[in-house]
Amino acid sequence: MSTSYDIPEVIDRREGPYGEVALRRHGELLQIIANGCFLMDTSDGRSERLLVDAALGALDERPEPSVLIGGLGVGFSLAHAAANPRWGRITVVEREPAIIEWHRRGPLAELSSDALADPRTEIAEADLVEFVNEMSDTYDALCLDIDNGPDWTVTDDNHSLYSPSGLTSCASVLKPGGVLAVWSAQPSTEFEETLGNAGFQRVRTEEIPVARGVPDVVHLGIRPG
Template sequence: MIPWVQLDSARTPDGAQELRLKRRGSEFSIMLGTNELMNSRLSGSEEALAKLSCGRIASHRQPRILIGGLGMGFTLRAALTELGNDAGIVVAELVPAVVAWARGPMAEIFGGCLNDPRVTIQEADVGQLIRSQPAAWDAILLDVDNGPEGIVHKSNDALYSLQGLSAARAALKPGGVLAVWSQGPDSGFSRRLKQADFTVEEVNTRANGRRGARHVIWIATRT
């Protein structure tokens, strides 16, 4: 068996933990301690995050999309496939090393999508972008952690609080969609979405098509 090789590492924004980029043959993995945050072989649920969201705003002209978390680019690439040439996508990534990995050792996985004229990459806190631009987005897609309970960066919790969800709703255009990826279910988060005055749909999906771990995507619509 081909062994894993660590290519690089980076501290999380609070400096408390370490992200590690590893490679085994053509397979990549990003680890946080003993937790695997993402793997290049498992893209199904991240792609579903984009497909479900873009499907809900298919009638919107010149849609603006905000993606929180670059990761391995699965959500970004799926969104580019779903959206027309009039769309604009901003990807907010808080860890500069993740952007460097996308342009460096993982460039083959990204397939040039970072150079698509519809795409803007901002090394920024997605929460700050949400709070600074009211009624600006047709869809906000959040995949910044393992779900509504942040493990990579505790400040991510603020995104999923009632106050954070209310800010996301204010940042959406009427009919806009907030979509959130999670490693598993969270009934408390579903309640908070409804308290923030969203219409909520909870979708179960797989990490890899019809196989792999079960993940959850919330589709919350500003009606």
């Protein structure tokens, strides 16, 4: 017998600076949809946790490393970083004001309220490409989870972030020996080569098993010391 949960319920829909963004409830899950494209939901979080853990694991034993997270999403990456006392400053860049509000005062607060209250945490409402190009501060780690991967971006202007010039900008916000970690819904040999050509060292890809299809992955590269 079908139930009312068979059809996703739109909780909020807004016109943002980059098009329409919507929050849906499907049974017990919350889903974020941008311009009709499914971005993520609250079903698992393994990928987001591995993104943060892989970045931390790739760092040397420096005390209280700082991390810049590109994309707030449903909050898994932020919550996981804030739950680890080893991290120092945690900055999240999110360009959709609706997503930030859903975390601060909406249904996603149950996932991120503790992390947002953590004194190490700050949220920057900005486009990550512009943020990276304009900032003068540096971090020990940069974790990117703003697209479905380098080969499947949410908006066309995000392509530049994964280009050689975009990766050079990413390197510029990393301290020497800092790590870039990029989540992707599928492996990309071409992106691995681009990382190497952009000067990143110890480039590798870690797989995240999924129920069906090719595994999710995290691409990793280290800025030379």
